[in-house]
Every structure is written in C-alpha cells, then in structure tokens.
Amino acid sequence: MAKKIHSDQRYLIGLVNNDTVVINEIYKNCSGKIKSWINFNNGSDDDAADIFQEGLMDVYRQAKYKSLELTCPFEPFILLICKRKWLNEIKKRAILPVTNNEDDLLHIGEDTFANADYLESQEQQSQLFLKVFEKLGERCKEIITWSMRGEAQEKVAETLGVTYGYLRKKKSECMASLIMMVKANKIEE
Structure with a gap:
C-alpha cells in the first residue's frame, strides 16, 4: 500500500x-x-x-x-x-x-x-509547560530559567545575588509549584 x-x-x-x-x-x-x-x-x-x-x-x-x-x-x-x-x-x-x-x-x-x-x-x-510557567511569579521564573541553562548552581546563586542554600530551597519550591500547576492543567483538559 x-x-x-x-x-x-x-x-x-x-x-x-x-x-x-x-x-x-x-x-x-x-x-x-x-x-x-x-x-x-x-x-x-x-x-x-x-x-x-x-x-x-x-x-x-x-x-x-x-x-x-x-x-x-x-x-x-x-x-x-x-x-x-x-x-x-x-x-x-x-x-x-x-x-x-x-x-x-x-x-x-x-x-x-x-x-x-x-x-x-x-x-x-x-506548550502546556510554557503556559503554566508564565503564571509563576517573576522570581520563580528567573530562578528556573537560570537553573535550566546548565551552569553550576553556585554560579547561578551568585548571579542572582542569593545564597546557595536559598537558591536550592527556592528552586525546589518553584519546581513543586510548576509541577502542581501542570498536573492541574492536564486534569482540566
């Protein structure tokens, strides 16, 4: 055929x-x-x-x-x-x-x-990820964007003017929020 x-x-x-x-x-x-x-x-x-x-x-x-x-x-x-x-x-x-x-x-x-x-x-x-990502707060978007560039987290923390510990904690919170929002959006569809 x-x-x-x-x-x-x-x-x-x-x-x-x-x-x-x-x-x-x-x-x-x-x-x-x-x-x-x-x-x-x-x-x-x-x-x-x-x-x-x-x-x-x-x-x-x-x-x-x-x-x-x-x-x-x-x-x-x-x-x-x-x-x-x-x-x-x-x-x-x-x-x-x-x-x-x-x-x-x-x-x-x-x-x-x-x-x-x-x-x-x-x-x-x-597309779903980007739609949900835009709903995050500015600081979360900034932390996730910088973290996804593949640079060492210590360097990211320095660039953002925060401590390494704060960056790790905040990044974890932001990612948890993002994942929760993605899951909620998938259920709605």
Whole structure:
C-alpha cells in the first residue's frame, strides 16, 4: 500500500524551489522551537542557528536529490532531525563516538514517523509547560530559567545575588509549584 504524502510536502517543494515565502514560514514556525530546545540542552543561540541551517540543508538535499516524500507533518520532522544533529554535536564536543552519520539521520522509516508523532506530543507538553510557567511569579521564573541553562548552581546563586542554600530551597519550591500547576492543567483538559 502506497504511503499518503502529507500536505506539508509543500515545504520540501518550497525549499527545493528556493521559495522565500515558504522558507520564511519554515523559519517562523520552527526555528524558535529548535532554538529553545537546543538552549535547554546546553547550546547557544549560535549553535541553534547552525543546527537549524544544517537540518534544513539536509532536508533540501534529500528532497532535491533523493526525492524525499513527506508522510508526516514537517515541523516534528525537522525538529527530530535537528534534535538528533544536536545530540551528535554534544557527543562530538565530549569526544565520544558519534552514533549516526548524515544518511542515518535521514533514513525515512516507520520509526522516524513514530518519532515525529512523539515530538508532536512533546510539543503539546512544551506548550502546556510554557503556559503554566508564565503564571509563576517573576522570581520563580528567573530562578528556573537560570537553573535550566546548565551552569553550576553556585554560579547561578551568585548571579542572582542569593545564597546557595536559598537558591536550592527556592528552586525546589518553584519546581513543586510548576509541577502542581501542570498536573492541574492536564486534569482540566
């Protein structure tokens, strides 16, 4: 049975044809999420821009030279590619063996589409997290944001002008509030 081509195939066509409207739409819809994910996973804004650009180039090459046909939404697909690229980059920087080469990253199989579906559900969870996060007090948002950057907690405490003990206690309280609010929102839905 032939697989049904997803309507997001238009993004691949737009990339191949260098359609600036479609390419701008891709950047608008996807780059921020990739940037957030890479920042959350110890990367910089420059890292995110590089990974996103590399991911788009890989998709472009697959679409142009290997007739890639999209059977899932484009956004979770590009997020998956960039996520795998970033994880490989982290491994390279840690001087660990890289598990995937470029062809492995773009091997289109059922597991790729299952991963795309998984990423879509992760995206929904992220949206819920962000919605709830915005309801927290300013100090809690500040502490959680700084703590998620991956820096040593002592340095975070110093940056925020608080003691290490206070930071740990307050962070724990803020995370407990956040988790409680997320659970309450999931029940409401």
